[in-house]
Amino acid sequence: MPHAAQRKDHPLSMRLPDADLAIIDRAAQLRGRSRTEFMRDAAVRAAEEAIMDTSLLRVSPEAFDAFVAMMDAPAKPVPALTELLRRPAPWEAAAKK
Structure with missing residues (x-):
């Protein structure tokens, strides 16, 4: 048995410039x-x-x-993040080839 569409309780209407509507539709x-x-x-x-x-x-x-104590404490290195930040960016690696 098909389900009825859920009724919306409060419709909302807006007037938008064409440019705004186009960017919203694209997104x-x-x-x-x-x-x-x-x-x-x-x-x-x-x-x-x-x-x-x-x-x-x-x-x-x-x-x-x-x-406050946690915020004031020195940061602890995260090995995976450290390794990631040492890697060249994809566009840098491609430029070296």
């Missing part, structure tokens, strides 16, 4: 998404970032002291 196509899905995801992600940027994070004094 949505590259992601394999519809324009609506792409714009909804982008809007929700931007909203979440705005909320997180303005949200206050509260921690105990002990947790804050532990955080």
Whole structure:
């Protein structure tokens, strides 16, 4: 039995210049998404970032002291990352050939 399409509770309408619509459509196509899905995801992600940027994070004094200690501690080398950063970039390796 076919499933009915899920009803959207709150439609949203926007007026956009042709250039904006073209770039949104191109990005949505590259992601394999519809324009609506792409714009909804982008809007929700931007909203979440705005909320997180303005949200206050509260921690105990002990947790804050532990955080500061970790930030102040010298960095420990990560062997895989060190090796990766020593490798020439693909475009540098190709130029040497």
